[in-house]
Amino acid sequence: MADLPELLAQPEVQIAILVVAATILLLLVLRIATGRKRGTAVLLVGPCNAGKTTLFYRLKDGTTALGTVASMQENDGYAQVRNDKGRVAGQLRILDLPGHPRLRSKMEQYLKDASAVVLVIDSADITPNKTEAAEDLFEVLTHPAIARRRVPVLLACNKADLETQAHSVDFCRRTIEKQLDAMRKTRQALGGDAGRALSALGKADKPLSLASLRSPISSASISAEKGEVGEVVSFLAKLL
């Protein structure tokens, strides 16, 4: 391996390398051109500390091991999806995005390629986090690619195991719906956002209703830590 530079200096080798590189490039271009249609990954989004990473490892490995700290980076992996008979029906790529506001700008680029979105919220801490949660949902729903492809969204109300503190799914859903409605108004007042599909949120003069939006929005009560994630799994199973 010591004479690598000399080897590389020979024209035959150079040409060979060139051909290989050109092929790889071509393949990459082809993949990008074709693979964009349906979306390839399920995104886990939501405010900080909602339990996205916990859910990610629950789905991927079935355990949450030592626990998690705030994410500084996305987690990327494949989850085996079991059908209701407990047999592996296939696998899906899942992407856990950090909830920290500074890293949220990454969401935009992943949404282009999403096959489904799971919005994880902390049902015990919904009130202080509702603005962030609604913002995330706003960003998801008004993303042109999401609106166009009618990407399904699951509102996963996590930490249901904290029985006394956790709010019901219904309450969470209504809270976010209300917040989203208020937000839509002020957002329009601020001049709208270029490149956003505000029409995806329905007619501006009617109160917003999550049930009647273009993307189907379902909700679920889960506990990522205790492993009660059946509703997420069946949501995923429908994507296969």
Next chain:
Amino acid sequence: MLDFVAAFERGGAVLWMLQFTTLRHSPLEAINALIRGCLLEERLGENVFTFVPKSGAPQALKWTFHNGLGLVFVAVYQKTLSLLYVDELLTSVKDEFVGVYKPGQRGYKQFDDNGGATSGQAKKGSTAASGNGKASGDVDADDDTAVGRKPMSNGAAGHTSEGSAGGEDGDTSAAEDGTRAFDVSKLPKGVAARGRGARGRPGTAPTGGKTDTSSKKKEDTAPKKKARNWNSLGLPSGKMDAPTRIDYTEEGDGPNGMSDGVSASASATEDEGVPAAVSRMDVEEEDYDDDELDEEQLNNGAAPGRGGAAVAAPAKKGLLASFVSSLAMNVVGKSALSRTDVEPALAEMKRKLMERNVAEEIAEQVCDSVGRGLEGQRLASFTGVASFVRSAFEEALSGILNKRAVDVLMEINKSQVRGKPYVIVFCGVNGVGKSTNLAKIAYWLGGHGKKVMIAACDTFRAGAVEQLKTHCAKLRVPLYERGYEKDPAKVAFEAIRQAERDGQHVVLVDTAGRMQDNQPLMRALSNLIAVNNPNLVLFVGEALVGNDAVDQLTKFNKALSDLAPTAAVAAAGGGPSARGGTDGAALARRHGGVIDGIVLTKFDTIDDKVGAALSMVYTSGAPVMFVGCGQTYVDLKKLNVKSVVKSLLK
């Protein structure tokens, strides 16, 4: 004493943790605070982070990265102790852990069971540090086993033993590692004494006993809920409403070409009735997509030599040679980046940032921080160092500038429901355009159907009240004034009461400009804020400012939190919802600051020297909420982070 050592992935998964003491709060809380308050803020240059738990003593955190594998190692100890071995301990934990690390694997139980020297020595370190040992003498034996098992951690073990050598024993273990030993005599008296006292007699608490504790740690640390509010930027507020773009479209049909300064804008208003034009805040930006395109082109262009060549090579034969060399560099000889590899690129970036008017110390800190993040990373194929560094900067800078800001209109709606006026206080140094921009904001709010009242609390500078009067007449909004000579805090108080009676939605409080070093005036301002508990405190700063930006903001923030009467300090420090009484109105005050947002003025005069935006946001941790960019009422915009980043790196 050392509280715990942990290893986790950047993605958030904790891989390994060894705890030495029982804590009342979850140990993960401290790490979360570190991540949110420091690691994500491009403040990697600081090498100790302090975490103050809700109950208990402050903890100090030190950390080290393995950027190649995306791992972070943290050691946590009581702040009051100055532990000298922490840095080395971390390095040796890192070295050892990297040896056993497998991507995808979680849980490294075996690492603390038979992990050999490091954990053993870590335990010992903590045992020693806790200083409750009595019997000595078996120091050497202990050291030997540690060293024998894993020579790698020699350095750190050496320390411990050196400590004991410096102590009363004076045994021989110091000689064994003399070169790396600390000179105890050089330390400040107290520390040295403590070090000696603590380390002089290690080996008492048997290491075996400690292992038990550490395996029990799981129960102790079962993450508790509620453990999460501290720095969590609990700001349930609107990042998306954060001003994120600037609009360069010439919209303003108001009179242009006025002379500079405050008086000019006053006269600007005279020429128009209540203007019919839309504030530029509300105009959509058109060049959104172009932006992205440009950026890509720029990126490619900016990758000199290798990166650029790699793309162009298939087409042009003449570039074959450089293409091959790029292959050799990037594919064949791809190795982890070292500090020296990136140093020239960092220096270049620093120069560039300073050229764009970023304050020197900020440029320095950001470069240092990005540099640390780059060390050990591998170049992606077909990228040169320069473009790699550039994209790291792009990410870092937009991270800094993309701050969550309150959605003012939404907050006002909320206050409205409660029947209380929403109070915004404007502060800043002299002559930055406070009143002018206050008027612009009043105009913008008025455009959205908010009833605005202006309170003239600049009872200091002659002519200030008259200036506001002109604005108010133009805007047809009520002015509350009590002339000069009055205590501004009182004027504001009365104004708010008046506004509440009249059913106004918003009160904009104008204050006197003051230099950041003027103690009496600063005290008056903090008093005003303490008394009136505004929903939003905006700092108005000129985009022209250079190095002074840092000083201004630091001192304002500090003065406002330090000088305030104690009750107010408690309120300001008491969590996100303390001030203003609204949930989410106030942002988390990471650096103990009080300023919620920045109004950047005279943005039209600075061309591409947009550095002040970065300096101000980095220093204060507050977002730029409004940008003033001209003389007329409509010249108010949101900050376009993308284009600012682009200008900074151009």
